[in-house]
Amino acid sequence: MNICIALKVKIIDFIRGTLSKFIIPITLLFFLYSPKSVAQNVEKIAVSDYDELFITIYMANGFNFETDVLISDKNQLFLNVKDIFKKLKIKCISQDGDFIGFIKNENNLYKIDFKKDKITVGAQSFNISNGYVEIFGTTYIAASIISEAFGINVLFNPRSLSAKLSSTFELPFLKQLRIEETRNNISKLRGKPSIADTIIQRDYHLFSFGSVDWAFNSVQTTNNTNTNSVSLGLGTELLFGEANISLTYNDQYNFDSRQLQYNWRWIDNDKKLITQAQIGTLFSQSISQLNAPLVGVTFNNSPNTIRKASGTFTINDSTEPNWTVELYINDILVDYTVADASGLYAFKVPIVYGYTTLKLKFYGLLGEERTEERTMNTPYTFVPANTLEYNATSGILQDGQGSRFSQIGFNYGVNRFLTVGGGLEYLSSIPNTPYIPFAKMAIQPFSKMILNFEYAHNVRFKSLLNFYVTESAFLEINYSKFKADQLAVRFNALEELKIRFSMPFKAQLFSGFTKFNFNQFKYQSFIYNQFDFTFSGYYKQFNINSSSFINRVGSSPAQMNSILNLSYRFNSGLVMRPSINYNINTNHVVRFGAEIEKRISKMYFSVSYERNLQFKNDNVFVNFKYDLPFSRVGLSSSFSNNNLMFSENAQGSLAFGAGNNYIHTSNNSAVGKGGILFYPFLDLNRNGKLDPGEKKVLLSSVNVSGGVAEISGKDFTVRIFDLNAFVNYNIEFSNTSLDYISWRFKRNTYQVLVDPNQYKRIFVPIISVGEVNGMVYLLAGQEMKGQGRVTLAIYNKKKQKVAEVLSESDGYYSYLGLEPGEYSVQVDSLQMKTLDYKATPMAQPIIIRMSEEGDIVEGIDFVLQPIISEKKLVLGKDSIQKNSVPLKKIEKN
Template sequence: MSSFSFVAKILFLLVFLSSFTPYEKKSESNFVIDKSTDPDPVSYDLFPVNVIIDGVGSFDLDVLYTDSNLLYINIEDLFRALKIPCTTGLKGIDLDGFIGNEQQSYSIDFAKGLVKVGERTFSAPNKLLKESGSLYMESSYFAKAFGITLDFNYRSLTIKLKADFELPIVKQIRLEKIRSNISKVKGEIVADTLISRDYHLFKFGTLDWSASSFQNWKGGTNNAFGLSLGTELLYGEANISVNYFDRYKFDNRQLQYQWRWIDNDKTFIKQAQVGKISVSTISFINAPLVGASIRNSPTTVRKAQGSYVIDEITEANWTVELYINNVLVDFTTADASGSFTFKVPIVYGFTTVKLRYYGPTGEERTEEREMNVPYTVVAPNEFEYGLSAGVVQDGDGSLFGKWDFNYGVNRILTVGGGVEYLSSLANNGLIPFAKATVQPFSKLILNGEYAHGVRTKGLLNYYITKDILLELDYAKYAEGQKVTLFNASEEREAKLSMPFHYKKVNGYFRLDYSQLVYDTFNYNYSNLMFSASYKQFNANASTQINWVSEKDPFITNDLVLGYRFRNNYVIRSSARYNATDSALISFSTELEKRIAKGYFSASLQRNLQSNDFYLNVGCKYDFSFARATVSGSQSKLNSGTSISARGSLAFGGGNGYIHSNNNSSVGKGGILLYPFLDLNNNGILDKGEHMVKLTTARISGGRAIFNEKDSIVRIPNLNSFTSYLIEFNDNDLDNIAWRFKHKTYKVLVDPNQFKRIDVPILSMGEISGMAYMEKENELKGIGRILIKIYEKNSDKVVAETLSEYDGYIYKLGLKPGEYRACVDLEQLSNLNFIAEPSCRYFTIKASEEGDIVDGIDFILKKNKE
C-alpha cells in the first residue's frame, strides 16, 4: 500500500510539473517569454494606440495588453517613430543603437534578459517579450532604462510620451523650423514643383481708373480723372498712366510711363528700367527723370542682421503698408494722433522702401511714397552695381547720370562709392562719392558717406536693449554748395524710441532732437511723444519745442484721446495748447461708425486763433469693383462737397472672367489654378479629362477665389516678379482615392496678367487581402506581417504595409500600373516562416473613382528545413 502511495505521489508530481508552459524559462538574471509559435489569445490583446508628444503631434503604435494589466510596447516601432537609431541582430533577438547622443549607446539582449544603456546594466525579468518576430518591452521599463515615460489611458487608448532628454524627432522638427525660418529670412521658398516665368512680346492685362469731383460753393468745381494701363511688352512689365485735371493745363508730370524687366537668376543684369525712372540722388532734382537704369542686385528680400525704425505721421487710424523691393513685409494702423512705427529689417543689397497709405474716412486717398534707405549691406564677397542715365524734364533738358557700387568685404564691413553727374551744376557737374557701412554686431550699425564738394554724413543706429533704439545722425555741408539747396552748414539729429508693454497696456515713447547750424544762429527742434493703448482706449500726448539760439522757446502740446465702442463706433477728441502763451489753439471731435465694408464719419474742428470752425461729414464704401467716397464740409466762410471713386480691372481670368477690384491692379499679377483628374498621368489636361472643384488652396500672401460657375481657382493681386508658395492637401479632396500629384508649387508671378497652372490630381488604387498563419491545418490571421509592393519588373519598392492584428492587409495610394506584392524576406527569415505564395501580381487600372484589387492573400507556415 505504501509503495502504491509513493508511485501515486511521483505521478502526481510529474503531472503537476508538466502543466507549466514550456515557453517560460526562468534563470537568475532574466525572464524571456517567447510566444511566436503558439500565442495564447487569453493572455494578451494586440491593438493599436495613439502616442501623443507635445510639440510634435501623434502617431499610431501596436501594443500588447496582458490580462494582468501590463502594457508591452513594440521597441522597434517606437524607436523608429522617435527617430532613435535601432538595429536588429542577425538572430532577431537583440537590439542596439544609441540614445540621446552617439556616446550613449544601448543594447537589449532578449536571450539574457538584459538592457544596457551606457555604463548601466538592467536586469529585465518579466519585462521582455517576443511576439511574431517583434520585440516588446513593458511600458514602465522605458522610463527606468531610457528616461522615456509612457502614460497609458485605457479608455481613450492613448499614450502621452515624455522624455528627460531631447528626442531625435523633437530635435529634427526644431532644426527644420530653424532652417525654414532661415529660408524665409533669405527669401527662399522650398517646393516640390517650380513654375518659372512665361515670356510674351505683348500681352494686355490690367486697368486702373479713378474719378473725383470737388464742388466749392464759392469757387466752382474741380474734376479729376485718372487712367492706368498695365501690359507685358518685350518680355517686361510696361505701365502707362495719365491724370487729367480740368482746371489746369496738361503737364508732362501728369503722364507716367515705365518699362521694367526683372530676372533674379541672371548674373550681370537682374533689373532694368526704361521711362520715367526713380533714382536716389545726391543732387536736388525737382522734375521727372526720363531715362534708363540697370542693376545686378536681386529684388528678393534677403534679410541681414539688425533693423532700423521708421517713425512717421499720417492721419488718425489710417492703414500703412511697408514694402521692401515691392514686396509687402508689414502693415500697421496709425494711432489716434496719426503716428505709426515700423521696425524695418536690414536686407542685403540695393533696397527700395515704400509706404502706402489707405485712408478710412470720406477724405479717402491712397499715397505711395518711396523712402531713402539709410544703409546698404551686401553679403560677403558679393559685388553689386547700378547704372542710370537720362534727361531731366526741368525745361532746360539737363542731363543726368549715376554709377554706384557696393561690395561686401566681410560680414562686418560693406564699402561702396561711385559718381553722379548733373549738367546743370557748376564745376563740370561731377560728384564723386564714397560710403561704408560697419555692423560689428546686430545691435549696432555705423554708416558713413562722403560726397565731394557737397557733404559728409555719419549715422549711428544702436539698440540699447532689444527694443530701445538710439539713432544719431550728423551731416556737415561744404561751404557755398548749391547741390542740395540746403543752406545750413551742419545738421544734427538724435532719436530715442522705446516701446513698452505692461499687463494690458501697450505703447511707445519717443524723443527727437534736431539742430540746424547756420553762420549766425542755430535752429533747434525737439519733440517728445507718448502713445499708449488699453483695450478699446488709446491716447497720444506730445510736446513740440522750437527755439533759435539763446532765444525763448515756443512750446506747444497736443493731446489726442480715442475710444472704440463695441458696436463699432469710434470717438476721437484732440486739443492743441500753446504752452508759451498759456492759450488753447484748437480742439476737435470726431465720431466714426464702422460697417462691414466702409465708414460713416462726422468731425468738428474749432480754431480759436483764427476764430473759425470746420465741419465735415463723409462716408466710404468698398464695393467689389470700386471704392467710393462722399463728403461734405462747412467752414465759417465756405462750403463744399466731394465725391470720388476708384477701382481696377484684371483681364484674362479664364472663361471670359474679368476680375474687378477696389484697389490697384496695374503692376500686379495673378494665378489661375486648373485642378483636373489626370487619368493618363501625363500632367496635361487632355480631352476627356475633367476638372475637379476645390474649396481650399493655401497661398502665402494671397487670397484664393472660388467661383460657383467653374472649377478655376483664381488668385489675383499678387506682386509681379515675386515667387509665391501654393500648398494643397489630399484631405481637401472629395474622393479618398484622389491625390495631388504635387503638393507644393513655387510660382513666379508674371506682370499684369493671370498665369495658368495645371494642377494634376491622380486617382489612386487600393489593394486588400489577408495574412494567415497555418497551424494544424487551421488558418488564423496574423498581425504585423510586412508586405512590400514593387513595380512588376523591378526591385524598386513603391509602398509598404503591415497586416493588422487580425491579419487584414490594406494599402491605398497606388498609381495605375502593374505591381507585385511580396512578404518581406528578412522578416520571414527572422520568424523562420515561409509564405505561400511568396508574391502576388496585380494591376491597378485607371479609374475616376480609383481601382480596387482584393484577394492579396498569403499563408505563412513554419519552415521545416
C-alpha cells in the first residue's frame, strides 16, 4: 500500500513537472500566434514582416490628414481602410466583421467580405485572399487592391513618410469642402453673415472724437502768381452715428459755404423700417440736373451690405497713365486696377440688390492732391423677389437761390429677374413743371443680358441694354429721348444714342483688349457723331495703346486724330513711355513726347518732355514723391512758355484712441474709417476678463479678411487700421501663433462690426490646457511590452467623454487639451470585450491643475492581459505570427 501511494506521488510530481515544462509554453505560444485556419482566415502573412508607421497623406487643393499604415519588407503599402474611408467621408459600416457602404453614389454599393476573401463593388468582384492583415482589431488592405477596387490611388514616399492620394472620382470630403466654399462665397456676396465663434456688434457713443485728415498744397510761378490751399477733415461719432466735416481754403478765392461739407450717417442693417439715414451734404441719383451741392436728409430701408445678384456690367473709362483706380460699392472696396499707358481702365461690376452707390477713387503718382472721387449713378436697380425697398431724399441746393429738392422712390422685386419701381421728384427751380413723376423697370431674362427702361414725365424716356456677347465681350446700348421744351436736364440733345463694345483677348504671352465707342447726339439743327476705337495690348514688359477718334458735326468734314502710347518697363524698374498725336486730316504730327519714371520702395521720380508742334512750344515736367510713415510729400516743377512753376504738397492723417496714448499716423485718409484693438491675454481663472495678475500675450500673426494687423511688441496689442465703418470683418486667430503648445484660444474666429471713426476694444482670452500621458502594456506570460492601437477615453467629472486617443505602436499615448479639473482615463471596454482582454486598472483618475505653462500628468499606465478561458484551445499549425494576438478564441471541435 505504501509503495502504491509513493508511486502515485511520483506520478503526480512528474505530471506537474511536465505541465510546467510543456503546457505553459504551449499556452504562451497560443497567445503569440493566431490560428490561421480557424480564426476567420484573416491572417495571411506574418506580421513580423511589417512595420507600423504613422504617415501624412496629401490630397488635392492642399488638404492632408494623418493615418497609420503597414509597410512590408518589400515596401508594399497596406492601408487602414476604415480610418481612411472615415476621413474621406466614404460611408463604411462594420457588419458581422465585414465592411459595407457605397462609393461615388448611393446606388453603387460595396462590401468587403473577409469570410469569402473578396471585395464586391457593384457587379465587380476582387480577390483579396493574400492582400490584407489584421492587427489588434484593425484591418489593413493592400493599397494596390484599394486602387483597383475603388479607384483611390495612394502613392507612398518612404523618405518623407508621406503619401499622395488621388482618385478617379470626386471624393465626398473634397466635394463637401467645395460645396461649403461655394455656399460661403454666395453668402458673402448676398450679405449674409459668416459663421464665427464670436460676433461683436456695434458700440454706440453720444460723442467720441476719432480722426483728422490734413492736406497742404502750394504753387509758385516766375510771374509772381502764388497759390496756397489747405484742407482739413474731422471724423467723430455723434449721436450714435458717423459725423464727418471737411473744410477747404484757397487764398485765391473768397470763402464760400460750399467749401464746408458735413455729413452725419447712421446704419443699422437689423432695422426694417429705416436701415440707413444721412443728414448734411448728400449725393442723390436724381432725374433733374443738380448744378450745386445738396444739403438735406435722406433715408431708406436698403442694407449697406453687398447682396449680389447674378451677372455683371462693365465700366471702362480713362484717367491719367498708371494711376491706381479703386471701385467702391456702397462704400466697400470691391476691386482695383492700374490704368495703362494711355490712362485706360476697365472694371467688371457685380450686379447687387437694392439702392446702390458706385464710387471710383483715383490715386495719382504725385500725392493726394491729384486724388479725385467720382460718384456714379447705377444704371439700374434690382431687389430680391417679393421685397419692397424705398428711398426718400429732401434738401436745399447751394445754388445761391435756395432751390428746394425732394425725391421719393420705391422698387419692388416681382421675381428674381424682374423689378419694377417708380416715384416722384420735385425741384423748385424748374419753371411751370417742378414735379416729375417717374416709373422704371429692370429685366434680366438671363445672367448675360439686362434691359432697363425709365420714363420721367415731361422730361425723357431712357432705355439701356447690357449684353455679354461672349464670356468677356461686352455690349452696351443706351438710348434717351428728351421732350423738346423740358428744363429739368439742360444743355442736352433731343436724342442721344451711345453704343459701347469692349472685348479682351489673350494669345499665349500677348494679352489686352479693344474698345469701340459710338455716340450720336441729335439737335434741332444738326447731328453730332463721335466715334473712337482703342486697342491696348501687353507683351511681357511692353504695353502698346492706340486710340483713333472721328468727330463729325452735321454735313461738315469729319475730324480724325490718332494717339499712340508705348510703355516699357526695364528689369531695373525704370519705365519709359513715348507718345505721339497724329492729325489724319492734315497728315501731320501734332504733338510728341516721352516720360521716364522710377519707383524705389516708397519713392517715385519722373521726368517728362512734350513738344507741341501746333502751338510751337515745349513743356518739361519733373516730379518727385515720397511716402513717409506719417505723411505723403510731393515736389514738382514744370517749364512751359518761358514760365517756370514749382509745387509742394503734403497730406496725411491722425487717428486717435488706439490705446496706451498711441496715435496712429498715416499718409492715407482716416476720416470715415474705423479700427479694431485686440488684447490677447492668458485667462488663468477662465472668466473671460483681464484680471490683475493675468498677463498679455504676444502673438506672431493674425489673419484679417480685408485688412492688415499690426502687432505691437511693446504693449502686445493687435491693431487693425483703415477699415470701412458699418462693415463686418472676420478675424481668425491660430493656436500656432502662440509661444506654448499648451496654450489655446478660447475662441478662434471673431466677426466684428466696425464703429465709425473709432477703435473697438476686444479682449481675447487664451487658456492653458493640460496633458496626460502614459503607456499601454501587453502582458503575455512573463513578458510585457508596449501595445499599439488601444483606444483610451477621457471623461470629465460629469462622466462626459471629452477626448479619445489611440496608443502608438510602442504603447505610448498622450493627449494635450484638458482644461483644469478632475478626469478619468479609461481603456475602451468595448474593444477589450471584442478582443477578449482585460485591462489593469480599467480606469485611473487624474487631476489637471491650473498652470501658466500647462499641467502635465505622467505615468498613467495600463496593462492588458488575455482572459484565460477554462475551455481548451486549438492552435493552427501554419500560424507563424509573432507580433500580434489572437483575433478570436474558439472551442475545440
